[in-house]
Amino acid sequence: MAVETTMSNTRHEVRTPAAKRRVKAAKGRRLWPFLLPSAIVSFFILIYPLCYALYLSLFSYYLDSGVSNFVGLGNYTDLLGDGRFWSSLQRTLLIVVAAVSLEFCVGLAIAYGLYRLTFGVRTLNLLMFLPHIITPVVAALFLKWIFAGRWGLLDLILGSMGIFSPDWLGDPMWARISVVLADAWQFTPFMILVLYAGLNTVDQSQIEAAQIDGAAGWQILFRIMLPSIRPLIVFVLTMRMMDAFRYFDTIYVLTSGGPGSATETLTMQTYALAFRLFEVGKASALGVLTLVIVLLLAAILIGVVGRSKEKSQ
Amino acid sequence: MKNRRPRTSQTLLFLALCLFTAVMLTPVIWAFLTSIKQPIDAFAIPPTLVFLPTLEFHHQVWFEKGFAGFLVNSLIISVSTVLISVSIGTMAAYGLSRMRGRAARGILFGLLSLRMFPHMLLAIPFFMLAKYLNLIDTYPAMILALVAINQPFTIWLMHSFLVDVPTEIDEAASIDGASEWQTFFKVVLPIVRPGLWVTALFSLLLAYNEFLFALVLTGPHTKTLPVAIAEYGGEDLNYWSLSAAAAIGIMIPIMVFMMLMQRHLVRGLAMGAVK
């Protein structure tokens, strides 16, 4: 209904909007002091060192000799040309993909089991969660005593059954498997937790509709529940993958990158470069490369899984 | 879907999950057993389940091998970290939750991306800066480093709690005569107290478990438990009982943590993960 303003109580004076615009909510401005302490800390202790690391990566710097030369992108080209880098990368990818896949599959199975269980869920959840909150170094030690040659639990058990057991930590291939299992031991509970929470958010009525349509448990899981929590799955897989890439504590204690370089991941290589060889420039460059790779992988993961979501919707 | 399952499959499911849980807990149980066995029993084939327990290794580790001192270091560092980090982080989160527009979202996104950085990349400059400032093996260096690293997590988590407090409460307080700080401290903070507990306890756990930065920044005077125990991980069998005792000992505060948090654990970590 087109109505024009009428009564004398209103007044229209033409003023240019551009001249009279003001930032709304002065409240936002008044809250800056709250951000200040954290900003100061974050800037000086997070951002500045990061920039410093970037800066370092452009130098060839041997810490114990104190000599540093500017080499520009020399460190990067060295690394990219070095076979050691590529094998580290390959190993890291292998370990990460294997570990995360294992965690996801096992995690999903257990989460679904918990979802179907009608009693004792909280206790079980709590107990299962212990490996996740244990100090990673301690976890590594625990696993070391399981995997160790001759006196580790696995060997004791298999030995008493007369089965020959492989050299879990000494054989290159088995060492990698041990590392994967170690990561899985620690992080499957996390996966279980998140997936369990996710499964519980699925709308009951959708499930009931599917049941009426005649779907069985597994079908409902894979065709209704999982698709509906797809964003969560993408998120947790990405998070886990990025975290697994930067995994250090446990590998350090379990195999220290060995035997030889069988379990030398990018992080372990960076550590070795920085704190054993004291080549901090190159180490920083490797760190930056690791970051770039992680971001790339995250982008790919989100892109691939995210886009296929759009197609199905 | 839940309530229609027949008894038998529920029992089977429960048993299967119990089995899984037992397998998952085996390393912990085994370490515990190792820590209270005499070496002969510990390394017998087949593994013995009936033995005479002893606490001598536990006693040794804490009182003779200096682990009590390391515990003190760990506690000083983690508690200080949490006190500082949660305070300034919550303040920042409050500011962010009340700001509208792109600035706030930009900062939050920036924090999220900071979380993605490999700690190793930070460890190198931390080490060099600390060395340059002669701060290696001091408490402040370690505490400041951990506070900084903890900020993204704390701010994100507290932000999610604070956003749930309607701004109308702020406005009512403002009209009642409260300044910004009074509104924050007397009105909003008490409302998010449960969130504060969750954040504080999880930050405590993370600080307590921190290894890489402790390895790089601490020395003989400030060595924390994780670093100490890593040094005990040798292949020498004689040390196994001792390090098992140490490892189990380190876990006790964590168990306490689990008791405290059991109601919040599942919810809190899921929220932390999802948000």
Place this chain on the structure above:
Amino acid sequence: MASVQISGIEKYFGDTHVIRGIDINIADGEFCVLVGPSGCGKSTLLRMIAGLEEIDEGQISIGARVVNSVPPKQRDIAMVFQNYALYPHMSVRENMSFSLQLAKKSKPEIEQRVHKAADILGLVPYLDRYPRQLSGGQRQRVAMGRAIVRNPQVFLFDEPLSNLDAKLRVQMRTEIRELHQRLKTTSVYVTHDQTEAMTMADKIVLMQDGVVEQAGAPLDLYDRPANTFVARFIGSPAMNLIPGVARSTGDGHVEFEGGVTLPLPAGARAAEGQSVLYGMRPEHCVVGASGLPVEVVVVEPTGADTQLYCRFKGQEMTATVRDRTDCRSGDRIALAPDLNRAHLFDAASGVRLVA
């Protein structure tokens, strides 16, 4: 107690011009209701009076003081929010004492003022309870109690009753009105419900799209609406507006589709051939022998009266008839206007046509 002057107010949210030139004078002790459809800017205006939104243009004065740059806590106002905004971790007593504590009043004075307010609102038995233990109506009272203890110059209400169920709303309306008569504090009350506006206000300000359509006493807006928007917003069911053409032959009449005519409403004047809208309120329609021929579609007896939903040449009309009637769906009846209560509006501009 103080008057509130609003002059030349403009406000932008980014590029959107949400308040476009508003002038309102609220006298000391007056109960002024800002009413209008959602998005008209009434809440924004209220928040500008409170100091919760910035004023881009113009000024607001409380009493003799211009308060544009005065922060909320120094404006000596109190506000009741739509969602009550009670402090969940404080008891009722603490909720009500909070502002006085901040003002560093003495304990005995706080006690006395809180008790007095609680007494007025019937909250004394609930003083030590927490908001989560109270019902909606009780929470609303606590919100008002919090405002009363401060003894401010102006009360501001932001749609306080929208979260209550219908029956409670009616009850609270009366209570607020009684409270106002007792305390006589200048009040500005925002609502989207025209019934609340009509029953509670000393002065109604009807807004749409950031401007004031009409301001005045409730019955002024009812009896003499300035335009079709006001005419249809005030009063329920809404006024019927039938399109027709004005004719100036003889005393003047209005010609409708199909040749039917009705005399001009008393006091109205229109030019020959002018497109007009003939306004008759449902309660002023007379069912009789002459008038607009309509077909009854639905008959709704409400007990006290009967609503007849009819159709005139494809146009829907409503008539409210006191008492029961024999009309049934499908009947053809004639609706005639009460010429003293009918109106004529220009079809293009919506303005009411008066002599």
